[in-house]
Amino acid sequence: MKERLLRFWVYFQRGHGTWLGFMLSFLNFIAIQYTLIIEEIPFLKAIFPRLYIFFLLFILLYIPLAIIVGWYDFRRGAVPTSFKLSAKASPFYRDLAKTLILLSDNPEVRELMEKWVDEL
Helix, strand or coil, X not given: CHHHHHHHHHHHHHHHHHHHHHHHHHHHHHHHHHHHHHCXXXXXXXXXXXXXXXXXXXXXXXXXXXXXXXXXXXXXXXXXXXXXHHHHHCHHHHHHHHHXXXXXXXXXXXXXXXXXXXXX
């Protein structure tokens, strides 16, 4: 019973934090921006007389921009460094790298794996 409740709690956190909470905050952001910016500036109100027009244009511009920024961060930004630091900090990956180094007679493998451990 305890394990089932903990599993449901993990599912709830994943569903809320990754999907539902994100969507609600995203829609909330769009509504607030429309109310605070578009409705208060007359020439923008003329361009976007209705929220759904602003919403559609925002989505058409924001999603590709977010994809480009996410791709850049994943390929050349902080993500590679974050993965390397996480792997070095993880006892599992450190032990795995040490094991592969100790089991290998191949100098290329040893050189490749030594960057993941601080010392043998």
